[in-house]
Amino acid sequence: MAELAVEASSAPRAIVIADSDQDRLKLSSAALSAAGFTIHPASDAASLAGQMARHRPAVVVMDSALAGGHAAEGVPVLLLVNLADEFDLGAVDNWGDADYILNPPRPEELVHRVETLIGRARERHRIRSGAEALRESLRKVSAAIRSTNDPQQIADLVVSGFGGALDADRVWFATFRDERVPRIRSQWNRRGLAQLPARLGSHEDALTEMANRLWGEADVLTVANHGDVPTSPISMLLGAWAGPLSPRSSVLVPVGEGESALGVILIATADEPREWTRTEISLIQHVAGNVAHGLIQGHLISAQQQVLQQLRQLDKAKTDFLATVNHELRTPLTSITAYLDMIREGAGGPVPEGIQRMVEVISRNSDRLRRLIEDMLTVSKQEGTGSLNLKRVDIGQVLQIVVATLRPLADTRDVEITFNESAEDIKINADEAQLEQVFTNIVANAIKFTPDGGQIGITSEPSAADDGRPAVLVQVADTGVGIPEQEIPQVFTRFYRASNASSAAVPGSGLGLAIAQDIVRRHTGHLELHSKLGRGTTVSVQLPVGGP
Template sequence: MPRTAIIADHDAGRLASVGAVLSSAGYAVASASDQQALAKLLADQPDASIVVLDQSFAEAATTSPILLLVDLANGVKTAPGNWHGVADFIVKPPSPEELVFRADSIIRSVAARSEARHHAERLRERLRDVSAAIRTTNDPRLIADHVVNGFGKTFEADRVLFTTFEDQRVPRITAQWTRRNLPPLTEGLEGSEAAAHRLADRLWAEGDVLIVDDHSNHEWDGDDLELRDWMSGMNPRTSALIPVGEGNSSLGLIWITQLDSPRFWSRTEISMIQHVAGNVAYGLIQGHLISGQQQVLRQLQQLDQAKTDFLATVNHELRTPLTSITAYLDMIRDGSGGKLPDEVNRMLDIIVRNSERLRRLIEDMLAVSKPDYEATGLHLAPSRVGHTLRIITAALRPLAEQRQVDISLDLDRRDPDVMADEVQLEQVFTNLVSNAIKFTPRGGKISVGNTYGDDDDGNPCVIVQVTDTGVGVPEDEIPHLFTRFYRASNATSGAVPGSGLGLAIAHDIVDRHKGTMDVRSKLGEGTTIEVRLPVTGP
């Protein structure tokens, strides 16, 4: 493609001579002698190779490089940089040789800058792809592979090595890329890791990289001689060593090398590599954290499954002998073995009560040990909470009287329907009332009641409260009461029997009914447990 030149000068003779010189040098020349003609030429040829202007046309608007003709004899001593778009200037009248030389130099300089910009943009685009690939994975091995492959192809290197050091923030990884069928390195740094780590730490602290333009005459730091000897075994011509780090220390080192041809590393290229190295550090740290979390999660799942299997096995092994014990107790109490003295009957009553406690414990443990416990289907039907509370209170009143605890029932005359699994709802309130009896000392009081109100969102609900004057719960332990197998410290120290499952199971059932359960308690004064269940009708 021929070079094009636009020239403008009010002096017809100079205009003709400049045009002739440039034409003879191979330029396609267009000329103008006034501002209007120049403006038309610039509009018609916006991409002219060069524009040669007399200084009187210096304000012309063009994106092409300008060579300005100035007259120093008249005192014009202004540098070309003070005129917009002026690449250089030459004194009038220019010699033909100098004119052509200046024009050619400007064009070559502009072309070089344009090529540098395009090269930088191509590198930037390729390295953006590398960074994007790094961000798509949390696998440290894939991240390392993306780094070496991306750098190797982008910079047309012969070898790229990336290694991490011993550091709890990242896993140990060595990845490499080679071209031209070069044999891979067998063991990465092969014993030079300590020297590489020292170099990486120094570079990271200085925010710098190490560029070796020519290995044959590079002056090495004394601490890097071991690393120099390792690299010399591969006969590199030029190298770039880039630290990968985070915080105050390095995590790894990237080595990019060419074996035969020299290479100049521009500041732009180094900045891009450092940017990608920052993404690498972030990706490795995040990936390592996620991998660790996933491993912990798998271990917890395995432990949970082992716990579930253990509980299921223990429950099965306990239920069989307990069933036999209960059956024989019933036979003895029915008189199958003859009439028993009153003292023996009292002993049997104690055995029966404790076997019943053991049965309830086994049932609770069996419930939470089922793998599908949380997803167990509910058999929902319209249910009256007041009716359920009457049944439970009547069933547990003998136990309360035996412990000399007064139990009262206060029901709202309105008893709206709730959609509930009545069997599971009975289990909830049985647990709450029996707990209240268990933790209330002799002479204490328990009240069970329900009201019709609204939940926190203003929706109608049934509110059930079970209040006792028992031992209470320490305030800091209240948030843990619904945790399976958790028991309050005063219950444990007081040797009050229990498994720590009753409240956890009750809370799960209420939650699956779209309800809520809250505890208010004061140590030594008593506890109130409130259950709110959404209603389905008036």
């Protein structure tokens, strides 16, 4: 970039001539002055440096005797070589634009060499400026590609971007049959030109094979003039596919990821041959890499959005189903329960002992069905964040109510329940009804999965949350059947039941722990479960004293 700046700001006809021989200096200055150049002479290294700093010439003509302190960085140099002096001409190769001529030079040869150096410098500057402009244009194309996840938009951006930046006539892009990306076609044409065929048809397999070969070799296929190679595979393929629209020159660029190409970009001129430069090819490949990444990422995001939409639809259908089932089941169950109460009260006459036992079985199963409906209704209501009716709640009192409610159920199984309350009176901000449901579900589970004669221990004590805030820790430990280790992560999933519970025909909906965990989370607490198969389970609930 420093060299470009020097060339761009140099005086186009200014020459610094440095020669320690005054006669040769005068002859060289006269020859170049007659050719229309402005001459700035120097006779030693110091004056050479001064002239360079003041005038920034287009070319430096330098006596080899003064070249040891070469200070013409970025400026073309014509070295005047003295045969009597020792000088390593190989060093000239490291000076960039440089040439040498015997000293003293013939006037016409001196002028010719200087003009040639100026022309080379201008052409080099033109090429570099063009490369910088192309690099900036394609940088904008890459930035636009990275700004979207829409695969079709990415394709449209790359064809229009390549067409404008590379001054092409046609750009055509297509993806192959590949699960990583959707099927895409896009093309750009210079105004007035007909479009290439949208589909590859029977030629797709041949083009896919060609693109995969290029991708494996990390290469592109360039043809400066298809008229020179009419029987080459690419010329014949493009001719068969595009017919009269077959390009005159082209670049075939594979777009790929991993071990195979997923698409191809064709950049072409319609009528004129064209040599494709190394800089152009390098930049095209860089953008093609961004295209591949963008297409794959966009396709994944699109697929995820579709799955998310389907999940939302399924979730809504599930919620609607639960609400409908709750309503449809609750009405007949209410009727069944009412008639059972009337039978027990003797409204239909005395109930024989055998019938009484049947009525008790019906009553127990009605209660099971009622609890299932209530659990399902709770799940339906808790979609989203839900609302909490917060107030100061005595955690020990809640646990005492739960134990008193479930003790008759435990007694039928000869399961002992003990409650060791903290000596401290612990009160927290919570929804009392929902908190009672949490511990009812946990203790009821413990009773169901503890064999006859087992034990359940309940404790509550002060604790500290992870952030240091005061909390209460409640633990329910049983001596029940336990849960297989590999199934523990699934027990909080709705409707999931452990395999040993299913095989033992232990009744339940698989909703109890899921509901408990949801309520605890909405109280900004934590619920954890530890279990050993055949040795029992411990459920720990930590709740902040200050509430959510």
